[in-house]
């Protein structure tokens with residue numbers, strides 16, 4: 035959205051690392067690492083391009099403006115409420131576009147196959163470890179007409195797949211249009227072949243979404259549920275709204291409705307107070323359910339969250355060992371899921387093609403696939419017969 039705004043103001047967007055008059059970094063404060071990387075990028079941009087204006091926008095600025103200014107050396111800081119004023123902020127710094135009548139970025143041909151579309155931001159759920167409510171404020175849903183417009187332009191520019199994103203996307207509601215209704219509207223856009231939902235909070239709209247997926251030809255059959263722990267006492271400390279038995283029952287129902295459904299999850303490892311027994315519960319929970327993808331994250335202590343003040347913070351070495359154990363399980367489960375497609379027809383949307391003509395992309399169920407004699411952006415059906423590291427291939 036920010037680059038689209040700049041293009042609409044007659045500014046050229048160049049790839050990262052090329053010389054520019056302004057370098058904009060859209061920050062993320064959700065984890066310590068994400069924030070640290072944004073500040074590091076700002077410092078290296080300042081070093082490599084001393085004449086450029088360095089702009090930091092988004093939630094890291096919202097959380098601690100002065101510290102971020104000091105540690106990044108940025109020239110312009112725009113918090114969550116100011117970031118859409120970026121063209122004005124650049125104009126005040128003496129940077130304007132060539133003309134306001136130039137076509138926006140979305141009207142130009144895109145070399146990409148898929149585009150992320152932010153439909154919602156902010157959250158009021160108040161999980162004890164999370165900085166999003168403070169960094170991004172209350173849940174705000176984008177105007178559905180604006181979203182449809184943006185995706186229609188993306189389709190005209192050659193985008194085939196859109197990924198709908200948001201901090202808590204299941205709470206999307208624009209004037210009575212909820213997430214399933216929005217997805218139905220996007221399904222009607224010509225040229226969009228696939229719609230993917232990035233991650234959806236359990237207890238929001240996930241049941242309706244599964245019903246929609248079961249009858250849709252465009253909505254990808256993949257559900258990413260950030261469950262965060264497989265132990266009820268840790269879920270309670272995290273102030274999550276779901277229980278382990280509730281999740282297990284939901285996954286069973288979802289798999290009954292769509293047997294080939296891919297199910298991913300995020301797990302926070304090393305939450306304060308997580309004992310060996312509690313972690314063993316998480317492992318047993320992950321083993322017992324048909325997850326096709328598991329992202330294990332080390333717990334990240336964020337300032338002024340309730341979890342940061344909790345006793346029994348876990349030593350990083352223990353957290354690392356636990357993350358490694360989950361990653362080993364993840365590889366096995368990912369392979370098992372991919373193998374379950376042997377003998378069945380899958381469709382891959384080709385995103386990249388190498389010099390030998392081998393294309394790679396993803397199936398609807400979010401399995402990586404490689405195919406022969408492929409063209410980028412083509413859709414190829416095949417029956418997989420070999421697999422390497424979870425990536426299925428054409429016979």
Ligand code: SF4
Pocket residue numbers: 156157158159160161164165166167201202235
């Ligand atoms: S639901 Fe997600 S975004 Fe909202 S507070 Fe909890 S972890 Fe943060």
